[in-house]
Amino acid sequence: MATAKSAKFDIKAYRGFKAITLLCLFVLYAPLIVVTIYSFNASASLTNWEGVSFRWYVDVFTGPESGKFKTAALNSFIIAIAAATMATTLATLAATGMVRGGKFKLRSASFGLISLPLMVPEIVTAVATLIFFNAIGFDRGIMTILLAHTAFCVPFAYLPIAARMQGIEDSYEQAAMDLYANKRQAFTKILMPLMMPGIISGFILAFIVSLDDFIITNFVKGAGVETLPTAIFGSVKQGIKPNIMAISTMLLGLSVVMVTISYFVSKADNTK
């Protein structure tokens, strides 16, 4: 509020500002809201509302497609946890090098290299990854999905970790080394605990990104291997049923919870 008032140009003073804001919010959230509401529809129809029911949620777990979805969900969670773990480890090491490595040649180039995948169209990454696996003769399957996810999750994990690390003065590590801790001890006993909120938040982001990924997964997965997003897509191709809305709503809920946790953890202070 204060900043908005003190700014020379108050963007709210432009005519139509409110209308455009509302329009944007509507376009962004209307589909999600519709899907969420209709996932509780008692009818099999996608358009007629016939009362509240949990029937489609039950259908997800017990219906004819439940086996397929369970396998896919299990794959998704295994891949997401493994990929997020590896990506977070790599990102922590990268952040340590970037933030604590002093000034080295190609430092800004390195930063660009780490964060570039965030800006490359995902389809390009997908095609490139596929070609790469083909070129080295890697059989497509869970392993290829896992490797691809680890690779593209690194920048997502990197950003919160590096941001946290930048906020930690290096005098703590110096104090540790002054008190007879060697470099490794200074890292594990001082720097790591102080970075933990950033690491957790990076892990959660990587986890969500991996869990939600469709395009890259679809390219590098082998025949018969499905993750939740590809399974949903496969099911939708045969016609949209309300059980898809129920799954989507559950995924949405999970994402919201995880992103919220990530947000609060990254702001949390383990020093008080």
Next chain:
Amino acid sequence: MVEETSATGWETQLSKNEQIAIDVRDAVKRYGDFTALKTISLSIKDNEFFTLLGPSGCGKTTLLRMIAGFEDVTEGGIFLYGDEIENLPPYQRPVNTVFQNYALFPHMTILDNVAFGLEMRGANKSDARKKAGEMLELVQLSQFSARKPSQLSGGQQQRVALARALAPQPKVLLLDEPLSALDLKLRKAMQLELKHLQRETGITFIFVTHDQEEALTMSDRIAVMSAGELQQLGSPNDIYERPRNMFVADFIGETNLLEVSVDKVENGRAICHLGGGHELTCNAVDEVGVGSKVHLSIRPERLFMSEEPAEGESLKAKVRENIFVGTDITTILDLADGPEFIVRTSNSDRGNKRIFEPGTDMYVNMEVGAARLLVD
């Protein structure tokens, strides 16, 4: 380059090698093409409260960090009780630091902070904690041992930092302006506490400050630095009473700095001309010969005023202004056609030493030897 002016002198110090805690030999520090320290040599004695004093940017922190091991030594060497240490990493030097911002580990309790160094040195957890508890008792913070650093006041954090650095019993303790963040009253109290701790523990302290009063109060010896160079090394009394050059005289305490020309030197005395026909006699200095134009330093508290010329040195002057500064009265005088003088009269002395109204003609007097010639 810089003479040791204390009574012990260089020779006794260098012959007993084991008595030197830290020996900095021809140390140079360059950052790129900027030279932060220009060939510094100094010896810090065992069990000494040694102070590095100088204005901001003169290289005090740099020198301290070189001793702690956080900065490379570009040229020269650093010796700790005879062992060359400049190539050892910080964690292999039995030297601990009290950082200016304290750098207490924010995620650990006070007790764990103090125990950290002991544990890293190989003590088991319970021994380390027991010892840490004793250290906290020493700095009177036992009741806070379970708190986190952010729950303590600045002065308390300061004492924790001190306890943490002292706990592993380092051979030398380095303190980088540890009191600068405290208010005046707390600072005075901590000055005394630090001094006591140094006496009690027998550990050599190297203390950095840019506050000359603090340095004079606390130190056994002071190294005055400026622009990466050592200006003078000596006891507080030496530095204050016998400043070697312009910089030291000006930086330490308040002084009258007068431009003079030396007219005559005889019997160890130099006759100096102040301009306007005024003359002063002071002790001759080897580096300053007849005809040199140099500076003279006279401390304002060494001057006193009277109606008639007193014994010793007397100059005729007129009072311009009296300024009341609590414990003292500062009087500004003008010599006819000559320089101005600042005289300080202690408030408690007012019965003996007179204060004159502005505009009064009077004499300003000093003992022979109160004025000191400076090399530039």
